[in-house]
Amino acid sequence: MDVGTANIHVAVKDGGIVVREPALVAYASGKEAAVAFGTEARQMLEQGVANVRVVQPLRSGCIADFGAAVTLLRHYLQKALGRRMLLGPLVLTAHPTQATPVARRALAQVLRAAGAGRVIAVQKSLAAAIGAGLAIDAPDTQMVIDIGAGVTDAAAISMGMITEGVTIPIGGQRFDEALLRGIKRQQDIRLTPAAAEEIKLHVGALDRSLAQQPPAGATNTGSFTYKADDVKAFGVQLDDVPAMLYNQALLLADELAWTVEELPAKVRAQVATTGAAVTGGGAQLRGLPELLSARTGVPCAMAVDPMACTMLGLQAVLNNLHALSLDGRRMTLANR
Ligand SMILES: Nc1ncnc2c1ncn2[C@@H]1O[C@H](COP(=O)(O)OP(=O)(O)OP(=O)(O)O)[C@@H](O)[C@H]1O
Ligand SMILES: [Mg+2]
Numbered sequence: 001m002d003v004g005t006a007n008i009h010v011a012v013k014d015g016g017i018v019v020r021e022p023a024l025v026a027y028a029s030g031k032e033a034a035v036a037f038g039t040e041a042r043q044m045l046e047q048g049v050a051n052v053r054v055v056q057p058l059r060s061g062c063i064a065d066f067g068a069a070v071t072l073l074r075h076y077l078q079k080a081l082g083r084r085m086l087l088g089p090l091v092l093t094a095h096p097t098q099a100t101p102v103a104r105r106a107l108a109q110v111l112r113a114a115g116a117g118r119v120i121a122v123q124k125s126l127a128a129a130i131g132a133g134l135a136i137d138a139p140d141t142q143m144v145i146d147i148g149a150g151v152t153d154a155a156a157i158s159m160g161m162i163t164e165g166v167t168i169p170i171g172g173q174r175f176d177e178a179l180l181r182g183i184k185r186q187q188d189i190r191l192t193p194a195a196a197e198e199i200k201l202h203v204g205a206l207d208r209s210l211a212q213q214p215p216a217g218a219t220n221t222g223s224f225t226y227k228a229d230d231v232k233a234f235g236v237q238l239d240d241v242p243a244m245l246y247n248q249a250l251l252l253a254d255e256l257a258w259t260v261e262e263l264p265a266k267v268r269a270q271v272a273t274t275g276a277a278v279t280g281g282g283a284q285l286r287g288l289p290e291l292l293s294a295r296t297g298v299p300c301a302m303a304v305d306p307m308a309c310t311m312l313g314l315q316a317v318l319n320n321l322h323a324l325s326l327d328g329r330r331m332t333l334a335n336r
Contacts, residue, residue, distance in 0.1 A: 147282025
């Protein structure tokens with residue numbers, strides 16, 4: 001189970017990914033019981049349904065609302081496993097690379113409260129790297145940069161181990177906030193975070209020349225359908241949006257460049273050749289991998305199906321648990 005700030009993925013052993021949903025729970029105002037989850041909760045949020053409170057249980061990649069997180073994960077575990085839930089399933093999950101021990105414990109406690117038996121949590125960068133198809137046990141250092149909604153998790157990986165890892169508190173939601181503020185300042189239009197995200201996905205690029213419109217009705221994310229009419233209805237001038245996104249991207253690129261500079265010279269030279277796989281939803285922002293390449297000196301390329309990489313990596317680990325040596329923080333997969 002990949003429990004992300006914006007999206008939850010669940011895969012079952014030998015069964016593929018069975019859940020890809022927004023990490024949202026909707027409650028009726030003043031009531032304890034949830035009324036909707038995932039896509040349905042997102043629709044309620046977008047439509048501003050009266051008397052409904054929509055909660056995102058994670059912030060910056062970590063559990064922020066314990067109760068809502070338990071409710072959400074129980075719902076999707078049950079959906080994925082049905083009666084097999086009674087057996088107290090083993091759940092493999094991932095935590096941000098630099099998550100504190102308190103945050104890591106909270107994730108395991110939430111999963112157990114949601115019905116999991118044993119919980120194994122690996123570092124997110126390792127899972128994302130495997131999901132992106134990197135041979136993580138190769139001796140030459142490779143990098144993975146996972147740009148999620150809440151955080152960017154980046155790591156240099158060699159021989160199944162993270163040699164340098166950072167969790168930067170800049171993810172897709174920071175880009176949405178940058179738009180929200182920029183548009184308020186320029187045009188005095190106050191957008192909701194959901195509307196700001198919609199505009200980001202609509203423009204979809206750091207550069208005006210890259211900002212072509214996707215075909216009408218195209219799906220931008222696994223869970224979210226693009227609707228041009230809504231963007232028009234806001235009456236927002238979109239011309240300056242790429243520049244606003246670019247400024248936020250620069251902040252992220254400079255943090256990553258700092259991480260790369262901290263690597264030993266020999267390793268830095270290696271990653272300048274081996275490159276970095278960019279995963280997470282943010283990888284799909286057109287022009288971002290190129291900007292990261294230019295600023296870090298590490299050639300960055302978007303992975304295939306970037307939003308599913310963490311889940312695909314966890315699935316590969318789950319299917320190889322027997323062959324896997326989880327020696328401290330080292331992961332070696334014998335039969336991948
Ligand atoms: N085409 C796109 N262009 C730009 N951003 C995108 C695109 N598609 C998705 N995103 C952004 O990616 C983010 C979701 O990515 P992802 O599902 O990887 O995050 P997450 O795993 O839930 O979060 P985290 O790993 O930080 O906890 C959202 O902020 C979304 O707006
Ligand atoms: Mg993620």
